[in-house]
Amino acid sequence: MASILLENVCLTFSVRQRMRLTLKEFVVRSMFRQSRNPRVEVRALQNVNLRINEGERVGIIGHNGAGKSTLLKLLAGVYPPTSGRRIVQGQISSLFDISLGFEPEATGWENIAFRAYLQGETPRSLREKVQPIADFSELGDFLNLPVRYYSAGMHVRLAFSIATAVDPEILLVDEVLSVGDLAFQEKARARMQQMMARAKLIVLVSHDLASLGSLCDRVVWLDHGTVRLDGSTQEVIEAYRQHVREPGRAAA
Amino acid sequence: MHATTAITDYVAAVWRCRYFWFSLVKNDLRTRYHRSLLGLGWSLLNPLAMTAVLCTVFHRLWGLPISEYGPFVLSGLAFWGFISTCTLQGCRCFYQAETYIRQYPAPLVIYPLRTALGAGFHLVIALCVVLAATWWFQGLGNLGALWSLLPTLLVLFVLGWSLAILAGVANVMFPDMQHLLEVGLQILFYATPILYKAEMLRERGQGWLVDLNPMAVFLDCLRHPLLEGRPPSLALLGHACLWGLLAATASGICLARWQRRLVFLL
Structure with missing residues (x-):
């Protein structure tokens, strides 16, 4: 409950x-002495x-x-x-500051794993989710590159795709309804609504x-x-x- | 009872996110080695070059036999590399993980663990080179004592992890801590029998410098099986365990006190 x-x-x-x-x-x-830098x-x-x-x-x-x-x-x-x-x-799943927290030297694929593990996934459970995450992000071959080469929009796409791939019990969301470009925003909105329908x-x-x-x-x-x-x-x-x-x- | 439950829950939380911190450690190592042409050899180049220079100088100046002094100084530098990496990289461990800390309430202890595991990996590689050098110069006489490296490495890892926690918390509280620790480590380096034998200090009436130095205890625990082919005495190993326990307790108290407040200071 x-x-x-x-x-x-x-x-x-x-x-x-x-x-x-x-x-x-x-x-x-x-x-x-008396501090000149008080709390x-x-x-x-x-x-x-x-x-x-x-x-x-x-x-x-x-x-x-x-x-x-x-x-x-x-x-x-x-x-x-x-x-x-x-x-x-x-179990809490939170969507805030999602574009932060990437390992810049690691590829998109590797960052998918890091973030998913932090969200509580295991290698076994991630195996089924990794391709849908990649597909949703629409980053294609860019996923083979280190994320330090990504634009801000690509960061957000990847982060949103990973963060919304879980089935949360409690979902905490902070202003992530306007991510990416217009086409991605439509997809993101639909994904959010699916996620909200599943969350308790x-x-x-x-x-x-x-x-x-x-x-x-x-x-x-x-x-x-x-x-x-x-x-x-x-x-x-x-x-x-x-x-x-x-x-x-x-x-x- | 309450404290025991809290500790058990905390350890369980660390275990739950094992895939996360372990994959970060793997990524750190891969990133480090991918960047260099020499791969693993690059991280060993510094202690090996330093050993070569020191051996040449001391052999010419005082006639120290390279077959003995080479493995001796290399083992010291490998050990010191681990301690200084845990301490100085530990200073940055919470800043490095700031974005994770601000998003997920994972146990903070996993970030110094990332530092200590990376440093531990390099230590093991460096000790393999020491072992190879010892076998090259002195034969396989130490095979029977190598098992004793396992408890030593375990306690040494606890020490490194604790140092990373303490340095990390201290550096979040005071941003100039890393510079102060660099100076402190430099002093400790020369006060520890890394380049010289402890007997040299004792002969000059400075034995207290070694006796009071916990680093000398760990170094002896490593050198006895590697260089002399005998396991460390139980008293020496117990002494090392005591220092490890003391460091673990200090870091545990420090983390328990600051864990909740650290996120506000980053």
Whole structure:
């Protein structure tokens, strides 16, 4: 039974004001003098309570810097919460920053294997998937070349093909609906819809309110790291649109 | 009980992604050897050239027999290559894996493992050359003692992996750590009996430098079976195990403390 539960989750980034602290600065300034490079705390998420059950398709909306991607990474287990509880049941497949994380000197074929293994595939299970991944990417003979020769679009094609070749229980998606050129975008959209139909639980971050309207049955509106509204897609999107249209609204 | 379960779960998670880290290690080795015309020989060229120079110089200056000094210094350089690679490449291991770390919550320990396995492979190749050199100069007298290399290499691998973890975490916390470690390793290189025999220090009343140096213990464990044809004493092997355990404990504590925070510092 796939489910996600967040109880009073807070996530605070502690960063240096100017740059990272060297050991020399740590010894000299932090111990003997007042630091000129103090820590600054950024509260990315504050007291977030969420329960998402199997079968739900949840969209996350909010202004830039509202904490949407951070929330997704926290759900994926990449960011541990500073306080509160995160309980996730089910195997997670995440689609964010997908064009990153290639071994530049390895070929496309080899990178398919690396990424697929990281997603939990084994050599046996990968054997059946590797050709469909290659076919979907439409990279042909380029797969025999090291990926450092690939263009940005080719990176994204390959990454998307690998990332969407799994059967996820929980699918976390961050703005990957517009990958590649126009023809590939159509294919990608169809693939996403197939994947979403198979997944037991979906959390989708997007600024494309029209897409969220057709894909999700529930939407969570994040505002400066807190849940401002959580409800049906129509209700929350309408409230968000009204908020955005408000004259004299402070810039996000 | 809770700690035991946590450790078991962690080890199981490392095992689950074995195909991932193992394929990365294979890729690292393939990339390294494909680039050079000499293939495997390229990584051995540096210690072999260094050994040739040192043998020539010390043979001419002090009349040291090449048949004895050659395998001796080559074994020292092979060992040191492993330690310095684990430490200095370990500094970069989490940065190298940053994009993976930001996407998948895999156990962080697999990235220093990648470094240590690559370095371990080179060590084994280099030791094969030492073995060949010893057989060439001194005959097959060490065959009966070679089994003892297995426990030594195992403990040495634990040490290398631990060093990679510690260096990796330290370098994420303090970006100047790699430069400081380079200086520290340079000092440790000359304080370890790699180019000279430990007896030379003892004769000059500097034996404490060897006695307090864990690297000297591991080096003795390697050299006894390879060069002298006898396994290391149980006391020496136990001493090495103790250092290995200490390094593993330190790296385990370090990782347990920083594992959750490391992703925010990258």
